[in-house]
Amino acid sequence: YAFTPRETEMLLAGGLLRLIRDTQRSPVH
Numbered sequence: 001y002a003f004t005p006r007e008t009e010m011l012l013a014g015g016l017l018r019l020i021r022d023t024q025r026s027p028v029h
Contacts, residue, residue, distance in 0.1 A: 003011070
């Protein structure tokens, strides 16, 4: 099964949002 470009976009966006949220919760300077 190959991800469609749209699905890849969604996965990447989800990962970025999770990273941003983690960074905001525990800021690393």
